Amino acid sequence: MPLPRTLRRFRRSTIRRTGWAALAVVVVSVLWVNGFHNIGTANGAGNEQCVSQPVQADPVAPVLPQVTSAELPEPRSITGPTTAYTQTAAINPVTDAATAVQQLPTTFTSSDGAATTVTDTTRILAINQNGGLAAAVIGLGFGCNLIGRDTATDITKLMPGNQQLPLVTQNGHELNAESILQLAPTVVVTDASIGPYDVQLQLRQAGIPVVMVPIAYEDGVDGVAPQIQFVANALGVPALGEKLSERTQAEIGTTIQQLGTMAPTDPDKKPRVVFLYLRGSVYYWFGAGSGADSIIQSIGARDVATEVGFAGMSPTNAEALVRAAPDVIIVMTLGLASVGGIDEAVQLPGIGQTPAGANKRIVDMSDYEVMSFGPRTASVLAALGTAIYAPDLAYVPEADPAASTGTGE
CATH class of the missing domain: 3.40.50.1980 (Nitrogenase molybdenum iron protein domain)
Known part of the structure; x- marks a missing residue:
């Protein structure tokens, strides 16, 4: 993308x-x-x-772990990277x-x-x-x-x-x-x-x-x-x-409701999340009106960009990111690969000085799914929400497709 x-x-x-x-x-x-x-x-x-x-006339929401926030660790205390995978790409x-x-x-x-x-x-x-x-x-x-x-x-x-x-x-x-x-x-x-x-x-x-x-x-x-x-x-x-x-709307609604039970109810305990677009040594912040804000809010997290008044999609500097102090950074899989992976990503200016960088709390998802906004939106929200709140319970395909998430030629 x-x-x-x-x-x-x-x-x-x-x-x-x-x-x-x-x-x-x-x-x-x-x-x-x-x-x-x-x-x-x-x-x-x-x-x-x-x-x-096969034809599917009625809504079928993606399957989420049957756990509540009371049974999960505080999202802001979770460490380590996670890849968010949808359970299926097929569209009925x-x-x-x-x-x-x-x-x-x-x-x-x-x-x-x-x-x-x-x-x-x-x-x-x-x-x-x-x-x-x-x-x-x-x-x-x-x-x-x-x-x-x-x-x-x-x-x-x-x-x-x-x-x-x-x-x-x-x-x-x-x-x-x-x-x-x-x-x-x-x-x-x-x-x-x-x-x-x-x-x-x-x-x-x-x-x-x-x-x-x-x-x-x-x-x-x-x-x-x-x-x-x-x-x-x-x-x-x-x-x-x-x-x-x-x-589609019914599936999205059900998924948002289910993720709401996994997210902390106390705003101070909700993870502070930013969406960064990485390419080489450059990164852009996706703010209000970019679509990323809607995704973050839909999974019950705090959208830092909206809180600080950052709108649109544009390059950001290390100082702004450090001040934002995100607990979780969402990125696209190919973007993460372009900088050399997790270890290299946290070395980019500003990222390592955030709570997310210090804890290597970076969640990546396929470039071609994370902001696709179509019939599979509920599956995208389910995958991201689980990766943030319950990474140990997140779906992982038998054949890890992380190395080949694109279809381009």
Whole structure:
């Protein structure tokens, strides 16, 4: 999850746009002549061989340790690092007959202000920085219509039994127009966390409906349901959007309630938590409005950034971090690896001088899960909450995936 792109979004530059648009039109025309417009009748993630997960209409919250705060050590006294793992990555759809209730065409306004009409969802490309859009598509019952992926999406885990989909990004989260056009999508579902925006415009100018979805992370947990509903409306299944949103919200609510029994009730005993984005020798603090604040508050911990009035996502200095005095630091797994691991992380300026650094109390979680904000949000909260309050009871997979948490190529 490269931070600079998250921070900057994308400036809608017009440089070279006309030339690239012309090239895109030429490529699409060639593909059309060769018959790609007939490919749309095939099921995406493959076709008839696609394996979908069992339908799950009702909420099923992740399993948490059946313990209360009275049975656990004070979180601020716990020492040592913990990796937070979700128990499963698979997403169960709310239906296996989405097209039976689908109403196309749909016409609406994308988040960038463009009027968009979707007429065909047989070949869907859902791409953004954290994989949340593809997760929503799968949850709505269109997983087998997906034809490509972003770096954060691993279809072999989200829909076990299927082969990996082609990657359409390069250099992390940079869209590759040629790769996308070769897949001949009938609709592209994306947002401003990935780009460049010029590529998204090129696809539109080539005649492909591009659905720009509002960014969800700024609203954190509260932004999950609206994002799901927006995607559902775009795909012509608003009723399924309501079902998936309600299921997801119910799972989140139950998880927050259960974590509340594991967290101390006394505010002074709750762990003080910060979320840092590490890359090499640089670290950024994720503050209020970054989405990290919502995660920390949802697991019943004290969000230090909000308490001190730190907003957004930006570099911080050692002095500010020392003054914040966090008991726990949450980081992304690949970010932690980029600095050389726990021992090296606590040597970064300021971190070693905090209670978290002194106790090596760093909790890491997959870059592609921790802020995904989609149908799996409850699982993310459950994993983080358990790692902070009951690390000895936290789920650890038999084959530790810590060394290979990414799906990028």
